[in-house]
Amino acid sequence: MSGLFEAASAPEAADHVCSAKGCRAIARHAVVWNNPKLHKPERRKVWLACDEHEKSLADFVALRGFLIEVVPVEALTSADG
Ligand SMILES: [Zn+2]
Numbered sequence: 001m002s003g004l005f006e007a008a009s010a011p012e013a014a015d016h017v018c019s020a021k022g023c024r025a026i027a028r029h030a031v032v033w034n035n036p037k038l039h040k041p042e043r044r045k046v047w048l049a050c051d052e053h054e055k056s057l058a059d060f061v062a063l064r065g066f067l068i069e070v071v072p073v074e075a076l077t078s079a080d081g
Pocket of ligand 1 (some may be wrong): 019023024051
């Protein structure tokens with residue numbers, strides 16, 4: 001197991017809100033993507049997603065070939081954003 005207790009006590013944990021338009025739900029997932037036409041290969045763009053919107057946001061970037069991975073928000077690092 002990795003970091004459940006650390007995540008629960010992290011001050012920014014409550015600030016993760018879903019990136020879907022109009023959604024204010026707490027995000028539990030992070031869709032990590034990169035557009036090679038706009039971003040350097042090492043750049044990791046992140047969309048936060050609640051349980052409801054995880055699939056639609058991931059599908060949106062996956063259809064365009066931009067999807068890198070979907071991870072729990074707790075797994076994000078300061079290099080993501
Ligand atoms: Zn949402």
